[in-house]
Amino acid sequence: MQTELPQSEPAGLQALTTPASAAAGAVKKALTLKVIGVGGAGGNAVSHMARTPIDGVDCVVINTDAAALERCAVAHKLNLGAKLTRGLGAGGDPERGRAAAEEDREHLKALCQGVDVLFVVAGLGGGTGTGASPVLAQLGREAGALVLGMVVLPFDWEGSRRQRQAQLGLHQLKAVADAVICLPNQKLFTLVADKTSVVEGFAVVHDLLAQGVRGVWRLLTRPGLINVDFADVCTVTRDRHSECALATAEAQGEHRVKEVLEKLLKHPLMEGGQTLGEAGTVLVSLAGGPDIAFSDVNGVMEQINRHCENAHIITGAAIEEGHTGRLAVTVLATRRSGKDKAAAATTAVEALLPEPPFVDPSVEHRPPSRYVAPPPVITPDNVDQFMPNAPARMKKRVQKMQQGQLNLEIISKGRFEKSEPTIRRGQDLDVPTYLRRNLVLN
Amino acid sequence: MFDPSNVIVGLEVGTSKICVVVGEVSGGGAPNLIGVGQCKSRGVRKGEITDVDQVSSDIRDALAEAEEMANVEIRSVWLGVSGGHIGGFNNHGSHQVPSIDREITEEDVEHVMKNAKVANMGADRYPIHVNRHHFTVNGQHGVVNPVGMLGQSLEVDVHITFGNFNRLQNPVRVVKGLPMEVEGIVFNGLASALAVLLPVQKQQGTLVIDMGGGTTDYAVFHEGLVRHTGVLAVGGDHLTNDLAYFFKVPISAAEKLKREHGGVLVGDDVKGRTLTLPSEHGLPEKSVNLEHLRRIMKERVEETFQLIEEELGDRDLMNCVRAGVVICGGSANIPDVLRMAENVFQVPAYKGRTTAMSGTKAALDQPEFATAIGLVRFGAQQGRARKRRAIDDLIPRRVKETIEQLFGRA
Numbered sequence: 109m110q111t112e113l114p115q116s117e118p119a120g121l122q123a124l125t126t127p128a129s130a131a132a133g134a135v136k137k138a139l140t141l142k143v144i145g146v147g148g149a150g151g152n153a154v155s156h157m158a159r160t161p162i163d164g165v166d167c168v169v170i171n172t173d174a175a176a177l178e179r180c181a182v183a184h185k186l187n188l189g190a191k192l193t194r195g196l197g198a199g200g201d202p203e204r205g206r207a208a209a210e211e212d213r214e215h216l217k218a219l220c221q222g223v224d225v226l227f228v229v230a231g232l233g234g235g236t237g238t239g240a241s242p243v244l245a246q247l248g249r250e251a252g253a254l255v256l257g258m259v260v261l262p263f264d265w266e267g268s269r270r271q272r273q274a275q276l277g278l279h280q281l282k283a284v285a286d287a288v289i290c291l292p293n294q295k296l297f298t299l300v301a302d303k304t305s306v307v308e309g310f311a312v313v314h315d316l317l318a319q320g321v322r323g324v325w326r327l328l329t330r331p332g333l334i335n336v337d338f339a340d341v342c343t344v345t346r347d348r349h350s351e352c353a354l355a356t357a358e359a360q361g362e363h364r365v366k367e368v369l370e371k372l373l374k375h376p377l378m379e380g381g382q383t384l385g386e387a388g389t390v391l392v393s394l395a396g397g398p399d400i401a402f403s404d405v406n407g408v409m410e411q412i413n414r415h416c417e418n419a420h421i422i423t424g425a426a427i428e429e430g431h432t433g434r435l436a437v438t439v440l441a442t443r444r445s446g447k448d449k450a451a452a453a454t455t456a457v458e459a460l461l462p463e464p465p466f467v468d469p470s471v472e473h474r475p476p477s478r479y480v481a482p483p484p485v486i487t488p489d490n491v492d493q494f495m496p497n498a499p500a501r502m503k504k505r506v507q508k509m510q511q512g513q514l515n516l517e518i519i520s521k522g523r524f525e526k527s528e529p530t531i532r533r534g535q536d537l538d539v540p541t542y543l544r545r546n547l548v549l550n
Numbered sequence: 551m552f553d554p555s556n557v558i559v560g561l562e563v564g565t566s567k568i569c570v571v572v573g574e575v576s577g578g579g580a581p582n583l584i585g586v587g588q589c590k591s592r593g594v595r596k597g598e599i600t601d602v603d604q605v606s607s608d609i610r611d612a613l614a615e616a617e618e619m620a621n622v623e624i625r626s627v628w629l630g631v632s633g634g635h636i637g638g639f640n641n642h643g644s645h646q647v648p649s650i651d652r653e654i655t656e657e658d659v660e661h662v663m664k665n666a667k668v669a670n671m672g673a674d675r676y677p678i679h680v681n682r683h684h685f686t687v688n689g690q691h692g693v694v695n696p697v698g699m700l701g702q703s704l705e706v707d708v709h710i711t712f713g714n715f716n717r718l719q720n721p722v723r724v725v726k727g728l729p730m731e732v733e734g735i736v737f738n739g740l741a742s743a744l745a746v747l748l749p750v751q752k753q754q755g756t757l758v759i760d761m762g763g764g765t766t767d768y769a770v771f772h773e774g775l776v777r778h779t780g781v782l783a784v785g786g787d788h789l790t791n792d793l794a795y796f797f798k799v800p801i802s803a804a805e806k807l808k809r810e811h812g813g814v815l816v817g818d819d820v821k822g823r824t825l826t827l828p829s830e831h832g833l834p835e836k837s838v839n840l841e842h843l844r845r846i847m848k849e850r851v852e853e854t855f856q857l858i859e860e861e862l863g864d865r866d867l868m869n870c871v872r873a874g875v876v877i878c879g880g881s882a883n884i885p886d887v888l889r890m891a892e893n894v895f896q897v898p899a900y901k902g903r904t905t906a907m908s909g910t911k912a913a914l915d916q917p918e919f920a921t922a923i924g925l926v927r928f929g930a931q932q933g934r935a936r937k938r939r940a941i942d943d944l945i946p947r948r949v950k951e952t953i954e955q956l957f958g959r960a
Contacts, residue, residue, distance in 0.1 A: 522801070
């Protein structure tokens with residue numbers, strides 16, 4: 109699978125296109141943005157978005173379920189895996205979703221052709237969204253697009269199986285997409301009032317997704333005082349293979365700086381500012397009317413800076429005529445990750461393997477273990493033992509496989525085990541300093 | 551023959567030891583030390599009580615020892631508090647005097663102080679100390695005493711040291727259950743500073759770090775005022791625990807290693823040297839690399855100082871500590887800790903000497919006793935203030951104002 113991931117190619121393309129367009133006449137090249145909704149939830153979200161069209165953004169819906177596709181009010185549709193599923197849906201099985209997408213590989217490739225930024229919108233946990241969106245994302249990347257996944261995770265009550273499928277799908281998508289913006293449905297509850305109807309509740313999720321697309325679109329297309337462009341967005345997201353958070357907030361009136369910050373930090377994806385604290389790169393785009401003051405920009409940036417002290421921050425500010433007295437802030441934050449490209453490639457391979465059931469997906473970010481067991485040598489003879497569910501085509505290339513590592517290390521805190529941990533700047537000070545500083549004593 | 555109101559007792563319930571110091575005030579001078587009691591502390595972790603029964607019996611032992619030595623009956627104590635929940639921040643209070651040509655009175659000052667104390671802290675936080683900075687009268691900064699000045703707007707900056715209300719109550723309840731009166735609670739970091747700082751150091755700007763068993767308390771003084779206070783719940787226990795973890799030895803053995811061979815300087819003289827731990831309780835003999843021991847301790851102490859330095863740097867206070875850093879608490883006895891502090895803070899570092907009391911015996915002139923001695927000193931200062939207030943209260947305020955007006959002070 110490694111060979112199928114052109115890690116360096118998109119960056120190379122990017123390098124080629126930018127100077128070429130600059131030479132074409134110092135006019136910003138018109139970017140092509142495409143939003144593709146995958147599966148039922150993705151289709152609904154994209155139809156919702158399509159109701160208020162955005163200039164220069166194409167909306168497409170793809171699904172295995174022909175009936176659901178029929179209901180979508182989007183001009184451009186594609187029925188996946190017509191042969192495999194006969195238009196009846198994937199039945200909640202990601203493998204079927206994936207197979208359907210593989211079947212229509214050529215169609216998907218055509219969809220991705222010439223696109224600069226591809227949004228893959230999907231609801232994870234089911235069959236089509238979970239299975240097909242990684243395939244689509246990968247094709248998008250191969251076509252040279254910047255692929256941003258925007259996915260919704262299932263509610264807690266949808267059961268652990270769907271959660272697990274969703275996590276697996278998210279993992280796979282992360283490995284192939286440049287960045288994934290992830291919105292757990294469970295966080296809906298924090299957003300909507302108790303008595304909100306289901307329809308309205310879903311509308312809120314759709315709005316959040318639409319906001320995300322619109323936010324990125326604004327970043328890319330609107331000329332700014334302090335300009336943020338495609339290249340900046342690429343810096344933030346390209347090859348991160350990690351979750352990122354996108355939040356938009358708007359306020360007006362005298363106290364708009366304060367209000368907008370409050371709204372921003374209350375945004376479900378910001379987790380009360382925690383996301384910013386963990387961010388490695390943060391892109392902030394402010395939009396205001398012609399009356400936007402330096403103190404506004406300063407006030408917002410100061411607070412954001414305070415939340416993410418260690419992050420690389422890219423700032424943009426834009427003026428919109430109709431925006432007098434208003435201030436809109438869009439924040440795109442990607443998680444800090446020490447992984448280089450090679451490691452990302454490994455993750456990509458790992459992600460395509462079926463996840464062993466005993467790995468809790470929430471504990472991916474353990475510090476690396478200092479003792480690493482040598483990976484077992486996988487030969488065609490013992491492949492069944494190590495990977496009983498590997499598809500046949502994988503078994504052929506088994507020599508290239510790498511064993512995923514279980515990052516387990518239990519650090520005892522000795523006598524402080526039971527006391528309240530002393531946390532300063534995200535570090536547990538009860539853990540010996542030399543361990544946290546990775547000091548080698550031998 | 552003995553006036554109990556002249557006896558001031560400081561009680562520090564620390565993580566490694568419980569310490570009682572008895573002082574006697576005579577006249578207006580510094581308190582005279584007449585008794586000390588101490589006991590190993592067994593129910594405290596990171597400066598906070600984890601075993602009430604154990605702690606109350608330990609306190610009783612320490613008090614009994616002090617009573618015997620001082621030959622007095624202790625009825626009330628000034629209690630030192632610490633713990634990771636304690637912190638400090640600056641706040642601002644303002645008060646509008648009704649008319650522009652009115653003289654600022656003591657009530658106005660009280661009012662503005664009350665305003666300054668009303669801080670947005672959250673319901674469970676309790677202000678332990680409110681230390682006054684300078685007043686601002688009609689925009690004029692740096693007023694030390696505004697009473698008698700003319701002005702319409704009176705503002706004041708204060709530094710508030712706060713703690714979690716319930717967790718502050720724990721030691722108070724234990725002491726009250728002995729039974730024993732608690733005169734007041736004092737933040738350990740401030741108490742230590744009172745004990746070890748000279749007035750000139752407070753003026754020039756000094757950082758006092760009390761690195762005890764379970765917590766590291768710190769306070770910044772500048773221009774005679776408290777600029778910052780804070781607690782890091784990391785102390786000597788952490789050093790011991792780090793060593794125990796690395797060498798895989800029991801805590802007691804690690805403690806012994808720390809006390810006998812510890813240090814924070816990894817010089818050439820320790821390179822490659824090993825110590826042999828004698829076999830105890832049938833455990834096999836163990837050899838310990840001295841360089842590793844020093845390096846582990848160095849990392850921990852360095853990190854602790856760096857965290858404090860970062861915090862002060864964030865608040866632009868590093869310029870305020872020109873006169874240096876004073877280290878007290880048990881960890882001040884670690885060899886070369888002063889050099890480490892000089893490296894991190896880039897100012898001279900001193901070991902805290904308890905100058906605040908006369909009669910301090912040589913045995914007590916140890917950095918570990920700074921807090922308890924500071925508590926007595928704090929008590930003595932408060933006592934004086936109280937006495938003055940008591941005299942003031944004898945004359946009703948109205949009468950006082952009338953008299954003042956009669957004599958044309960207005």
